[in-house]
Amino acid sequence: MYNKVMVPLDGSRLAECSLDHVKTIASGCRITEVILLRAVEPLSANEISALSQVRGNPIAELEVLNRTEATKYIASMVEKLNKEGITTRGEVINGKAADTILDYAAKNTIDLIIMSTHGRNGISRWAFGSVADKVARSSAIPVLLVAPAGCRIDKGID
Numbered sequence: 001m002y003n004k005v006m007v008p009l010d011g012s013r014l015a016e017c018s019l020d021h022v023k024t025i026a027s028g029c030r031i032t033e034v035i036l037l038r039a040v041e042p043l044s045a046n047e048i049s050a051l052s053q054v055r056g057n058p059i060a061e062l063e064v065l066n067r068t069e070a071t072k073y074i075a076s077m078v079e080k081l082n083k084e085g086i087t088t089r090g091e092v093i094n095g096k097a098a099d100t101i102l103d104y105a106a107k108n109t110i111d112l113i114i115m116s117t118h119g120r121n122g123i124s125r126w127a128f129g130s131v132a133d134k135v136a137r138s139s140a141i142p143v144l145l146v147a148p149a150g151c152r153i154d155k156g157i158d
Contacts, residue, residue: 002111006035008101008131011073018116018146019081025114025144026086034088035110036077038070039100067092098134105141114144 007022009015026034040063074090081088093100105113117132136143 002029003032004035004108004110005031005033005112005114006037006101006105006108006110008037008039008097008113008115008135009074009077010097010131011038011070015116016077018114019077021144021146022114023081023084023086025112032087034081034086035108036074036081036088036090037101037104038074038090038092039097040067040070040092040094041097042094067094097131098138101131101135102138105139110141112142112144113139114146116146 002025005022005026007018022034025031070092071090074092078088078090091104093104095103101113101115104110113135115132115135117130132143132145136145
């Protein structure tokens with residue numbers, strides 16, 4: 001039923017909580033490929049404004065640094081899953097997280113999206129938004145949202 005599974009990761013330990021579910025599903029459902037996706041968000045208007053006062057080209061430097069860190073992170077997660085016998089590859093794409101996830105899934109014949117939810121509610125959810133919620137509500141592809149016990153923001157993991 002599922003051949004290609006995509007797992008969006010944002011670099012947080014909380015996002016990595018979905019990997020235990022990915023391992024179980026990958027082995028139990030004989031998944032042929034797991035894709036770890038990292039969206040590198042564009043700089044905010046406040047960041048751009050602050051950096052525009054600095055000499056040189058700090059905006060471009062920060063964008064390169066963000067992408068480099070994201071690429072290293074995804075490579076380490078891919079290596080970890082490959083060592084556990086799960087065929088995995090990574091992708092790092094620039095763009096807004098929810099839009100990037102949905103677009104990638106639609107264009108790459110993804111069968112299932114597995115992602116952690118940060119467990120925000122109330123004011124913090126309104127202020128920060130919920131990438132997982134946006135993906136779940138907008139995706140034509142099945143989405144498994146994981147909110148594992150012990151991995152919630154109120155438990156001190158971010």
